[in-house]
Amino acid sequence: MTRFDPPLPFIDLAAQRRRLGPALDEAILKVVHAGAYILGPEVAEFETALADFCGARHVVSCSDGTDAIALCLMAKGVGPGHAVVCPSFTYTATAEAVARLGATPVFADVEDVTFNLDPAGIPAALATARAAGLEPVGVIPVDLFGHPADYDALAAVCAEHGLWMLADSAQGFGATYRGRRLGTFGFATTTSFFPAKPLGCFGDGGAIVTDDDGLDAVLRSLRFHGLSADRQDNDRVGLTGRLDTIQAAVLLQKLAIFDDEIAARGRIADRYAAGLADVASVPTVAADCVSVWAQYTIRVAPERRASLAAHLKAAGIPTAIYYARPVHRQGAYAACPVAGNGLPVTERLSTEAISLPMHPYLDEATQDAIVEEVRAALA
């Protein structure tokens, strides 16, 4: 018997929309009527609000989370011959931004507990890059599934080797590392407002957070076709990389409830852990960190994963596998160097990880039913 018919949503954006109510529709209509569709007043208002939210000097909004990374790399002059260390156990976009500029992603392994880039694996990645005739220039850690990467340890390794660090917080934006909101680790932090991310808009969008005044100016130029400061010239090659005014209006409404949503996500994660820790490997967050739980990803024995997914699907409970095919196994990246003797943790996680429904509007009765079905499937 199907327990949930129609099936549950994996992420319930409709519940969030109901909560935000007519104010959201009015904010969108206001932009439609005002007509400033590109860089209207809501864009600057949102950038200021987001900078305040994470205690940073600047936010440059942009077209999406991949362009956010690419814009930072363009500002750094990254190009052919350069190697950038990234995890392979992540969404494709991290490496894609590097490859698209002609530079080479070099894949390094992740930590077993946090799923995030292992600082101890970076020296091997640098050696691999040099052996391939590449110059390592930087590292892009990812806050996978919403858990902050180990920024202090990563920053120490980067400093030791003369590398910059760029934080890809597309999944972790809003999280806290050692009492500080993500956004001010590395030379810049990027995020995505893809609808399914913890802070999402109604389309594509992204942002870059930085404390660097000079970088802020360069990024504003790059996202607008390389427009010069006096707006009389185009003195660099840029992108059509702006955030739409309508999306900024949506994001202003969503940012107002984001802290409350982060707290709800934390409560739901705690309930999942309490209900499942004895039947599956449940995710943990470092003691002095707050995750935004972009995903709730458990680990099961590889031979049980498909049957768990099938059992839940039959009950009307969706699951997702992030990531069955790590980036170094994807066609476009198969020729990129892999650090040291391969990525054993990445390979193992790709066979064990399975993500359960996770969003701030998952009520307790529904969550209890999900826990019950997971337990029944794994019994």
Ligand SMILES: *Cc1c(COP(=O)(O)O)cnc(C)c1O
């Ligand atoms: C979603 C995501 C991106 C890219 O964001 P888009 O807005 O879809 O371009 C980059 N990195 C990670 C880790 C992501 O999850």
